[in-house]
Amino acid sequence: MPDDARKLYRAEQDVVPAPGASTTLTVHIDGQPRTAVEGETLLQVARRAGCDVPTLCHDERLQPTGACRMCLVESSDSRRLVPSCRHPVADGQQVQTASARVLRHRQALLALYAADQPEQIVPGSELEVAMRRHGVAEGVPSVSSARAGRPEDANRFIQFQPDRCILCARCTRYCDEVEAVAAIAVGHRGPQTTIVTADMRGLLDTTCELCGGCVDTCPTGALVEKKAAPRQMELASLPTVRTTCGYCGVGCQMDLSVDREKGQIVRVQSPPPGTTTNDGNLCVKGRFATGYVGHPDRLTVPLLRDRTTGQLVPSTWDEALDRAHSLLVDAKARHGAHALAFISSSRATNEENYLAQKLARAAFGTNNCHQCAAT
């Protein structure tokens, strides 16, 4: 399986039988016998077996709908091709995930999706990855036509580009089933069908909590981080750095897309579902509130209180560290170690907290070291 596919599918490879599930079945995937558990879907078993079955509407956090038809496979219990994402396993099933018939369907479908997208497909989107991996049938001309949308709204985080929407409803199902605020829904009919809010209001005037999970789950880039939208076509080529969120104590893992030349964080994404504690989710602060990092208000030079003017003035690091050290040494000499206090930080790293208490204890001989940790 190619690397980008592995990244997308890692979650399914980790599937283990649910506790209590006892009935073990055998399913033949592309001729190979595979063990499965009652209640699993063909897609889960096929992906665990390493088969490259593409999907667009599937997100393992959501109830499967079988809407996009990309995951169609041949199964011995059905005359027609079946959507593997919602087709249950049965003992003795014979399943073909890459037969000529399946491939023909897959490529034709991809051609239809591609035909209804604006000029360039968003690189790195699940649609683009599927097209690159599975090929597109020739001979389907572009039928791209403007889609109905909703008026641009004032929120600064989430942008909806209706022309890229394939109506897979992952965003609305995520909003309903995972975030459980149901701020967006599929609305209108026929060619007017689109993603709507109540009365087509802006997201700030809905129940939306701006978590951005809709952006992360969108397979085409129809939903995009508003600040990153002007660079949408290059986002997939930016390097990413996996780190831990600096806000609350959940410890969400996040992937920062970085512009190395400018030293900027361009966007924040969650690692794929099933791979980390946050299971593909982030909240509004983790995903969107990193603006403080490169903010012009940041302190950039050490400052010392000028003894004559009383003002804080820039200094070198050596001067500032010498002054800080001598102030602490003098205070200890005059008043004793108990007159010193070291307030470390529950925002700082373990290593930093360790050095802070070591500074208090080993260097200044006091246990007066604490931080703002109340829970």
Add this chain to the structure above:
Amino acid sequence: MTNAISEIRDADLLFVIGSNTTEAHPIIAMEMKRAVHRGAKLIVADPRQTWLGGWADLHLQLWPGTDVALLSAMAHVILAEGLQDQGYIDTHTENFEAVRAAVADWTPARAEAITGVPAADIAAAARLYATTPRAGIYYTLGITEHTHGTDNVFCLSNLVLLTGHLGQRSAGLNPLRGQNNVQGANDSGATPVFLPGYQRVDDPAARARYSAIWGREVPSAKGLNLNQMMHELRDGGLKAMLVIGEDILVSEPDVAGLDRAVSELDALIVVDLFMTETAKQADVVLPAAAFAEKDGTFTNSERRVQRVRQAVPPPGQARPDWQILAALLERSGVEPVRGVATSALTPAQIYEEMASGTDKFAGISHARIEREGGLQWPCPTADHKGTDFLHQGGPMRGKGLLVPVNYRPSVERPDADWPLCLSTGRTLYHYNVATQTKREQGLLDRHPGCFVEVHPDDASRYGLRDGGRAEVSTRRGAIEVDVHVSERVQLGMIWLPMHFAEARANLLTIDAGDEVTGTAEYKVCAAAIAPR
């Protein structure tokens, strides 16, 4: 947390008390919603009608500060109706009779008179909790930020031990940590009581261990906790402070008196990202690196040690805290890490030195996290896979200690002059004192400034209108804020977010701390309100 976060989705019952989870821990709230979707029962105890409260099978809207009464009555019902797990109690706990005696008089009717929660709901909650397998308790600062915070926690641990809801997947006692590295800061020994790995400073063997590692004697004199430091500061007992990443003049309770005390310090050294209110008073201000500008580890609420990785360079000359602290250690003649030149120091080596003195993290290293992802302590050896839930096969200390608790009211209660109960907390769109979140316009669009939630009947009584302005005052100070008329708060209670330096909620709060932890009573004080 005794459980892992991923276990929440498989729980049969969630008892969430003093935690506005959807706003303060949104991702854990998603797991709770997932459990409820799956059919788990949800009990929420909170003075406010929180979002999660709206989802609950039972919402116990208790009067602020009456948790001990509520929880004692739940224990009473469990014992009176024989719903306890006597086998677990006999095998794995001690002091049962003392707790039985302590809760004997706490009938639900008596608790109703104090908490305002209907006796039938208290009894129903007790029965549901005791009789549902895989029942987990989740709490946050609504439990701990009281003068009886430790008592509250004992009441919860009593419920856990009486029912044996411990040492299993999805069942246990789970404090949700408020800051990214509350867990890790305590794990790493940045507390007056403990060296790294919760080894007590008053234990000579623990002191000897780190004295040997450092080549310097670990002091034995008792240290001050944060609340005690603030008292000493006010009383003039502290002369020099090094403050890293906390704006104490905004975040500490009853801040009015602190401004003066801080200005009288001989020395104040502040390490921070921004020119905070505290930094403005400093003799030396050292510019620090933000999380995305440095390497290291954070430890989350479920004890999982995870990597922080540098993605962008710090602005200007700003440096990570660990480099600043290493430079100060070096100037004091102490090697930041024994045997490593300060110029060649890495966070991985710092972690290694810390872990070398404690079994809890001895098996964890940066290299291992790089290979395997985050690891949950205890993790004593390099081939140990870490520990997802604690107390399997019985409490770690041997016998779980049941602790009898007496109900004590909050220090300051409403009276004729200060007729309202003021509580404080967080919102989804801001974080702590908002030094970070107020710099994100998209968040300010939702919550541009401070507001007070007032019950509709109180609003009419005090002449307040929704969207208008009001002055909220206590014995200690007054601030002006927007009015949100809302049934989320009870009659007689008002609520303020703590985030805004422009309207410092902590000019109002009371500087009274829990006797054991020193944690301040941010959740209850007496207040008055008037239109402006």
